[in-house]
Amino acid sequence: MWIKLEPRKAPSHLALYGAPVAAIALTMLAGMVLFTLMGYRGAGAVFEIFIEPLLEPERWPDIAVKASPLVMIATGLAIGFRANVWNIGAEGQYIVGAIAGTGIALATYGIESWWVLPSMLVAGLIGGAAWAAIPALLRIRLKVSEILTSLMLTYVALQLLYYLVRGPWRDPEGYNFPQTRMFSEAETVPNLLEGTQLHWGVLLTFLAVLIAWFVMSRTLTGYQVRVVGLAPMAARLGGFHENRTVMMTMLVSGGLAGLAGIVECSATFGQLTPQFPVNYGFTAIIVAFLGRLHPIGVLIGGLALATSYIGADIAQTASALPQAATGLIQAMMLFFLLGVDLFVVNRVRLVPSVVQHAS
């Protein structure tokens, strides 16, 4: 018997939605083997990473808080990826968003008014979008691949952050630590649930997901994004502009990353510090794919990855598994997802090994 792959006419729904689940299952299996080989308690560590956080309700708010920036960024990235716009510099836009928002916070020092926080959020949004506009312009005007430029700008943003917190924005009363002063009450994203980390930013993320879902599935704008990505010629016939789509999706993904940046900066850190960037911008790429570039899927994917982050903390204490294992787990998820996609677009058939011969 031969195993033969035939393209499906329509992707199977079972395979489409089953693929991420299968990818996670395979990752757990591979993780077990890998960690065992590396001398850790493989099965235990995998259980702690993937299952244990879900069994402890007191950790659920932590998962939501962790998922919030991931989902927010990935929602924007997924829109871009749909249009074949490969913004992989979300980490930089996330940082610049935080920088822009912090700029407002520092400029409004001493003002305790309702409009301070909204201004910070808007500044974060604009900052991230502006940072993303650079690669977008370079692609539209000069056909420079946005992949490299958006990524290079991430490193630039990182250095910009270091410069600011070590230089002009350093807290004058902060014993020379490279960080800004703490945000005031009016500059902090309010808490949502007493006694937990849960903050209003989580709701903002949820709102972003809902809006993205509506726009992508129910509006001509979403239709435009999808047509440009799937069939550029058809897009032209339909009257949709590729360049405008590139710019729009870059601004949206950059803006959402920037918003996530200032929310995280204000709600979780309460100040801008060099420890602020933790590669959410890169992890969000995995989240976007895990979520099948669909806003609701991204929400689920983000929760799954957030769970693995929280779980990795558990595994670190319980099984002495290094924090770096999280990155490995995440990459394996993406690998397996890309691999099982084969079965979403193809049907596996067993064919008799007798080769039909032409006369």
Place this chain on the structure above:
Amino acid sequence: MAGNITRLELKGITKRFGEVLANDGVSLAAHKGEIKALIGENGAGKSTLVKIIYGVLQADAGEIRFEGEPVIVTSPRAARRRGIGMVFQHFSLFEPMTVLENIAIGMDQALDRRTLEREVSAILAAYGLPLDIHRHVDTLSVGERQRIEIVRCLLQKPKLLIMDEPTSVLTPQEAEQLFDTLRKLAREGCTVLYISHKLNEIKALCESATILRGGRVVGECDPRVETAQRIAELMIGSELANVERGGRRKAGGPRLVVDQLSVATDEAFGTELDEISFEARAGEILGIAGVAGNGQKELMLALSGETASPAKAICLDGVAIGSLPPPARRKRGLCALPEERNGHAAVPAFSLAENTLLTARERKKLSARGVIKPGAIRDYARRVIGAFKVATTGAEAPARSLSGGNLQKFVVGREILQEPHVLVVDQPTWGVDAGASAAIRQALVDLSARGSAVILVSQDLDELLSLCDRLCVMNEGRLSRPLVVGEASIEEIGLLMGGVHGQADTSKIKVAHVD
């Protein structure tokens, strides 16, 4: 100079693709030193047959004899080893590389650069082929590119050379040069199998001809003595001569006026549009005939609005629309349907309902303030499915799940049910089964009867003659003056399509009439 040694003999070659019988018991023989024509309309099965000879495809039944012995050709490489060479319509070339590099890469065995250069130069000189072997392919004309493919074949010293519609992309001068080469080859004993549907060049070049229609051999003749009329009838089918055109409609005033439309192209294989002028009148079907690649695609893009042109170059019902984008043109009543179904006229991954949004959203109000009306797009898709008897599981079925004919019916229906004032369609029945073709043609006739102007771009002579009121021919980006179909004979139009290049007015056709 046909020798009597039979070089290639086919017996009962049969090849089936799904439900389509591409070759049905085809038999023919070609002799040493003979230039043999394989004639037929698009879809007659010529290409399938030669691909079987060259080993690209395998026959389901039948026998190939080469130089007297039965052979099974398993691959092009095997064919080349036996001395069979082929020049395809689509070249296998690498644009940023030099001619010499392209030739080297096409050889089955490695030759050192100097030997190869010497051999290539010798062949170029022997056959009088002008070609600079150090130039890069992307700077060459189509004719020069074809010469690379020919040299690749000649280097293998072929006993049989297959040419698949070689002149469809050539200028008249280049074609004449090609014929000289082929004649010289034949004199040296090589057998040439020449595929075409152009009668005048076959009469000028070939010593014998096998005519295919619908996958079967319908005749053999000596084209040098047979009349073009007779060959055309065999090729197209004699029933065509008696096409029932019914009562010709009285054409109304002009709906679409194109005036000196010139568009530059930025594509490597593109054709520039050169001062195209025509008008399409209410109630008529205007045909645009011509060999593929003479600017039809560019004209479609200019009419649909995908490429911009000066505002006054295109007028719809008296309004200059040349600078408007596609949606604004549709809103005013000009719909255009490109040739390529997958990825241009339709998005394969989208459902049929979603595909209605692509071009019907303006006229059928499928969205409001940028929000899609899911009910409206489903309803419209269902209407199209119902009216055009599209075989599908429903409005939610992805476009790619439909057969070619059914998807074509769907996209044609999507445009026609919008009741456009002017509809431009490019090859609407290409690769579509007979039943769907008939339905699509009927729909076009009905639309024009309701007072719309229909512009039909096609390479199918049969289709143009049976549907159109007037006919223009496209050639190298220029458009001829219109011919009235009822007054022009089949033969005249056949000859015109068959490649009387240059400005085509009827008097010139008469001059070019070879008999």
Place this chain on the structure above:
Amino acid sequence: MSLEIAISIVMTLVIAATPILLAGLGELVVEKSGVLNLGVEGMMLVGAVAGFITASLTGFTPAGYAAAAFAGLCASLLFGVLALTIGANQVATGLALTIFGTGLSSLAGAGFVGTTIARLPALFPQSIAGHPILRLAFGYDVIVYLSIALTLAAAWFLNHTRSGLILRCVGESDASAHAIGYPVTAIRYLAVAFGGALAGLAGAYYSLAVTPMWADRITAGRGWIALALVVFSSWRPWRLLLGAYIFGAVMTLELYSKAAGFALLPPEMLAMLPYLATVVALAVIAMRPSRGRLDAPRCLGKTFRAGA
């Protein structure tokens, strides 16, 4: 500035340029075959950690380089299976490879952070390698000379051999190459494997030569600069060499002005320089009027499926 310092600066430049030249050269060959592997940074990290661990455990630095090349090759085959055999999106697969390499190197190297290793000695005898002036040409380890030799070899291979011609053809038109009868996927696998081995070697140069100790994310995004260099070079090995040395100069400038306490620019701004320079270089290259853009292999990044 004394001559001695000038020579030291140039030597630092060469050391800084060598790994991006190696990784860029590998990726250049990969891209010439029509494949876009964005996993260079990941493969470099895998190579860096494999090289460091091997050298650390065996105490034999050459074994480290060999292990690094092998590890990079293995990582690239992971990419090959997904992108070439399964036909997954090359951009996504390359990104996944980078994330994977980052995670794997952190995990594997966790126990080695801060430990050091012996550098490879200079290739030439101390009498000239240590000579105050001659060391400018003879004072490097074998990898530096290897990187230049490989540039030479790659230029010759691509432009003057039949195999190189076939490789380029596969990258220019996979359909034509397939139609003529070349095994497109197999050829691309070879290119990807070569790129992986060189990326591994490049990564190891960071952990075994530039800073001969293990630190997390030791390559610091240089893999991405190597990718940009390939575009900058217009896919030509000699220009890649030039580009690598220009970037080496930019990085050296950063290093020396930091050490010299240059007040002209804050150190963070200097650290931005290579990345900003990359963006600017990409833009400038794209602005060249005629052929610049056309130099990219035409099938770059496109999935090929035989029999389509």
